[in-house]
Amino acid sequence: xxxxxxxxxxxxxSIAAVPTILDVVCRTTGMGFAAVARVSxxxxxxxxxxxxIGFGLQPGGELKIETTICHEIREHxxxxxxxxxxxxxxxxxxxxxxxxGLQSYISIPIILPDGRFFGTLCAIxxxxxxxxxxxxxxxxxxxxxxxxxxxxxxxxxxxSQASLASEVQxxxxxxQFIAVLGHDLRNPVASVAAGLNLLDRTEDIxxxxxxxxxxxxxxxxxSGLIDDVLDxxxxxxxxxxxxxxxxxxxxxxxxxxxxxxxxxxxxDREVLxxxxxxxxxxxxxxxxxxxLSNLVANGLTHGAEDRPxxxxxxxxxxxxxxxxxxxxxxxPLVVRKELFKPFVRASAKPSQQGLGLGLSIxxxxxxxxxxxxxxxxxxxxxxxxxRMPL
Numbered sequence: 001x002x003x004x005x006x007x008x009x010x011x012x013x014s015i016a017a018v019p020t021i022l023d024v025v026c027r028t029t030g031m032g033f034a035a036v037a038r039v040s041x042x043x044x045x046x047x048x049x050x051x052x053i054g055f056g057l058q059p060g061g062e063l064k065i066e067t068t069i070c071h072e073i074r075e076h077x078x079x080x081x082x083x084x085x086x087x088x089x090x091x092x093x094x095x096x097x098x099x100x101g102l103q104s105y106i107s108i109p110i111i112l113p114d115g116r117f118f119g120t121l122c123a124i125x126x127x128x129x130x131x132x133x134x135x136x137x138x139x140x141x142x143x144x145x146x147x148x149x150x151x152x153x154x155x156x157x158x159x160s161q162a163s164l165a166s167e168v169q170x171x172x173x174x175x176q177f178i179a180v181l182g183h184d185l186r187n188p189v190a191s192v193a194a195g196l197n198l199l200d201r202t203e204d205i206x207x208x209x210x211x212x213x214x215x216x217x218x219x220x221x222x223s224g225l226i227d228d229v230l231d232x233x234x235x236x237x238x239x240x241x242x243x244x245x246x247x248x249x250x251x252x253x254x255x256x257x258x259x260x261x262x263x264x265x266x267x268d269r270e271v272l273x274x275x276x277x278x279x280x281x282x283x284x285x286x287x288x289x290x291x292l293s294n295l296v297a298n299g300l301t302h303g304a305e306d307r308p309x310x311x312x313x314x315x316x317x318x319x320x321x322x323x324x325x326x327x328x329x330x331x332p333l334v335v336r337k338e339l340f341k342p343f344v345r346a347s348a349k350p351s352q353q354g355l356g357l358g359l360s361i362x363x364x365x366x367x368x369x370x371x372x373x374x375x376x377x378x379x380x381x382x383x384x385x386x387r388m389p390l
Contacts, residue, residue, distance in 0.1 A: 005045045008038045008118075009060050012047035015150040021121075021143045022050035029136060031104065031123035033057075036147060039070045039119040047119070053126065055100075069096050070107055070120045077117065079108045079137065084128035104129035108140045113152045121147060191218040241364045243287060247280035254289045255313055255322075262296050269300055270308035277315050282390060283369060291365045291373075292322060294358035295384050299326035303382070318390055320371075325383040336375060362386075 012018055018036060025034040032053030038045040044063045051057065065071045069080055069091075082088050082105040085097040097105065107122035121144045130136075195215040199208060248254075252275050259273045292311065299309040303326025313322045331339065340363035362384075366373035371388030 005038050005040075005043070005047075006060070009045065009047045011151055011154045012036050012038075012147075013059065014154060015048075015147065017146065017150065018048040019050070021147070022048060025121075025123050025140070025143070026050055026052060028139065029106070029123060029125075029131060030127075030129050031106075031125040033125065034121075034123040036110070036121055037070055037119045039065070039068075039074050039117070041065075041074070044068050044070055045119075055124070067096060067099055069094070069105065070122060073107055073109055073120055074117055077109045077111065079106075079140070081106045081132045081137070083130055083132050086128075100124065101126050103127050104131060106131045106136070106140060108137075108144045110144045110148050110151075112148050118148065118151060120144075189218075189222070191215065241287065241361070241368045243284040243368050245282065245284045245369075248283050248285035248288075249280040251281050251283065251285050251288060252277040252313075254285050255292055255311075258289050258293045259296065259311055262293065262300065266300055269305065271296060271300075271311065272308045273311040275311075275313045277313060279315070281315060281320055283320070283388065284365075287365045287368070288322070291362045291386060292324070294362050295324040295386075298358060298384075299324050299382075302326065302328060302331075304328040315390070320388045320390055321385065323383055323385040325381045327381050330379055331375065331377040331382055336377060339375060340373065 022034040022036070025031065032051075033055045034050045035046050035057065036048040038047050042065055044065045046057045046059055046061045046063075049057055049059055049061075057063070073080055082091050082097070082102075085092055085094075085103045085105070091097060091105075096102070102124050104125045104127065105122070107120045109120055110118040112118055121140060192215045195211045195218075198211055202208060202211075255275060256273065259271055263269075263271050296309055296311060303309055307327035310325045311323070312325075313320075315321075340359050363373050366386050366388070369388045371386055373384065373386045375382065375384050377383075
């Protein structure tokens, strides 16, 4: 894929001195065309141009790299000066002057402070010009260094702004994380504390069992929150969720177990499943089961209570696909675009619990498997689909 040099063109355009530099170059040398060019191994792109001879290039325009002398300058990083092509022992038979009708040419490399080659400051004209003298060479060298200095400053500023934006984002995530975690952990902790207080005041076995069941459920909620926090932290600090991947022969049984557990936890809801899997599948089975658990829980939370959540999984010749669908209100487009980011929720029901990390973790699991997780939502249904190549 061709390298995108639009940022380099924009960087040169942002340097206010470049038009003046090109104007001075043309006026002092008599050259009719001057340019700042971005030169790579296989491309020559004009970033800044002054054209008084109708050469026809504009910023962003290109020449075939093999037709230029700048290609050679990139390799040896030396100045090339031609006062009169017809009399020059090296370049009088060179293809570039012949192709473009040049009689005079000067080009000096633009080297960034860290030693990287950016391109050239060059000028051409169809008539001979006196260029190979200390004053002209000194001027071109000074201008090339000035452009390199401005480019370096531009890149450092862009890096600083990106770093600042990243820090602001991290700060916002930390604040949001602490607020949500504090809010969502407070409820199960308060539930356990209340249960313990009631246990101290009762000897009724039936009531005790009811209270311990309630506290056990609260502890499971806290455990789930902690697991989500750990996965979130691993994903952000470790460059993504780590997998224990291999041929998983029991994936169907693992997925069926997840569905069974959620059916038991939500006896008033219907969860339909259809698994068409044969043979082992190269994956981390526990992580795929975790993804399914989060997606089904999401469907139960946000889906219509009188309609089923439908789970399907099948293996084709070259991919594995898992989908979870529910009826209910469609997810707004503006929310859909952010849905797989941390702390984003599809809706804000009063009874909703959790950190809003489930879908983000599902997305990370999908990426770790080299797959995709996508959502489609309309008035008919909301469907999450994970697809992984085999």
